[in-house]
Amino acid sequence: MSFNKNTNTTADYDAVVAVVGGYVEGLKTGDIAQLKKTFHENAIMYGFSPDGLLEGTIKNLYTFVEQYGTAPNIATRLDVLDITPTTAVVRVTMENDAAGCDYTDYHSLIKIDGTWKVIAKLFHLYDK
Template identity: 30%
Template sequence: MADPTYVDEYNAIVAVLSQYNDGGKKADSAVMKPAFSDKATIFGIEDGKLAGGPIQGLFDTIDSAFRPSPEAKAAVVRIDIVGTAASARIDTDNISGYRFTDFFNMLKVDGKWTVVSKIYHTHPNA
């Protein structure tokens, strides 16, 4: 079998990122967990200070503080792929009333793409 093409890798990454988007839209971390390495981290700025740590913090927040948002929209703005490493940006509107820009670092581990880190920006509500 031939090595995967850029298009194959791109589509595989979009599929992983879709798990994240679907989990946010449904406010269900079980939907997004498969997108992340169990060693993944999340960081952002909250109240002017660095906040974050293990990815479990995202899952806990999704399950406790978010509500299903069928009207939510997300766009994969870019994906950069080099061998077994990739980065991606997603802009999301109206996830539980919030707008986010998320940056993901991904690695291809055992033939599957996985998110190893996420940083985010929460946009002010208009």
């Protein structure tokens, strides 16, 4: 009898990291089409900016990238905090985005029809 079966393979982790890596690449290159591959079309985004609470659709991220452009000097670390067969949470520690800011993001992912998508982005902006 097996009561301790590992249902999360290293391939699952690699797939989740690849999706969030696509987010990082989209930021680095300023490629909104790449970002749209990463996020579910109905994804949401919440966090505080210097103007207060930023809330709503992921289109806020696309607007940011349109405004600030590429982030060639961005540095990130991706940590898969948890993963199940259909959900995952990834922490993104980020330094020097396109606006020169540092963040910690928490991305919630869902696996739909075998494909991982970020459904929610929660972020914290650090003072410089």
